Amino acid sequence: MAAHFSTKDRILGAAEELFAQYGFAGTSLRQVTSRADVNIAAVNYHFGSKENLVNEVFRRRMDEMSERRLALLREAVARQPGELEPILAAFVEPALALAQDRHGGGAFIRVIARAYAEKNDGLRKFLSDRYGHVLREFAKAIAVCVPGLSKEELYWRLDFLAGALTYAMADFGLIKRPAGVSEAAHRQRAAQELIRFAAAGFKS
């Protein structure tokens, strides 16, 4: 099994690389199938549409990241109960790490941005159905640390954190990684700054 890749897997692999490098619009299905050494019609047979292929590439990564977030969250709550910062770190770091992953990190952040860019309610519903429980877990854990906060305020602030994090993942802001600093170090810095910023926000 391990040495052999099915047509479907080859398509997914090629799509992940090409999407990350050239974006969705910039990648044609013919490029994907050519790299995967597969016939053009195989994409629609296995995935139904280009959009579905995009979502599938995305889902694989998102599942991993959600698992990692929850694992770190459990660890944080067990080791440092009542402390907010480790919880925020559990939320932030897997996302930043994924965004920097060379194989597909670019594609990942692009799917999120695309969900903004199109008013794609289907994708939004998919996200909230499949990963809503992760956010609820974090909300519960944060509520313990900041007991004065109303549920509404808590969710507003989680949204703000998610937004700031998404921006940071896309490397979109004013802050550019200086030439002398490694990607990993820059990411570490971003995480640290964001956690501090958000912690103050949650506690206000």
Place this chain on the structure above:
Amino acid sequence: MAAHFSTKDRILGAAEELFAQYGFAGTSLRQVTSRADVNIAAVNYHFGSKENLVNEVFRRRMDEMSERRLALLREAVARQPGELEPILAAFVEPALALAQDRHGGGAFIRVIARAYAEKNDGLRKFLSDRYGHVLREFAKAIAVCVPGLSKEELYWRLDFLAGALTYAMADFGLIKRPAGVSEAAHRQRAAQELIRFAAAGFKS
């Protein structure tokens, strides 16, 4: 003059409406030119490409918003010197108002999201060249309110604010506008919550 619209203006108007409603990918140039009652080739004659047309639609709105931000900033600094919250309000409110504008607000937020989604360095450079001075003005004003902050920390936090704001503009998070609340009221609430969150973050 006022009663007559040139071919170029008609294209811009039609594009703004269609982009806001169906997104970019979802709008073909033939739809645009058909609504504007103009020949398909006119788009490339006046704008060079679809991408350029998108950017032009965007620039008109962004210019207005930047003016409004700077006006409110001057007002805030003059009336309540040394106070952080009014400065943040001057940054946040014009953006949220624009995002909710029925005529083209949706298109506006989509352009930003698209700049994320594609690694569109051209658009990024355009943004920083044309609107970088606005951010620098805000940075200067905030630095007066939070004198302990290093320049680097200040810019990190401005990025986080911009990210959270973008998310809120796209109406993307967990928080949905409840049925009984008007759009204007919901926006007011979002602004108020974000300002409070960010103010605490900047002061930390």
Place this chain on the structure above:
DNA sequence: GTCTATACAGTGATAGAC
């Protein structure tokens, strides 16, 4: 300059043979 008719290469998708 402004605009039009037309053509072009490339796209995602699909029907039907094997």
Place this chain on the structure above:
DNA sequence: GTCTATCACTGTATAGAC
């Protein structure tokens, strides 16, 4: 499951009319 052939449609380019 996989292929070929074909479809309607896309953004773009150009030659030429006014």
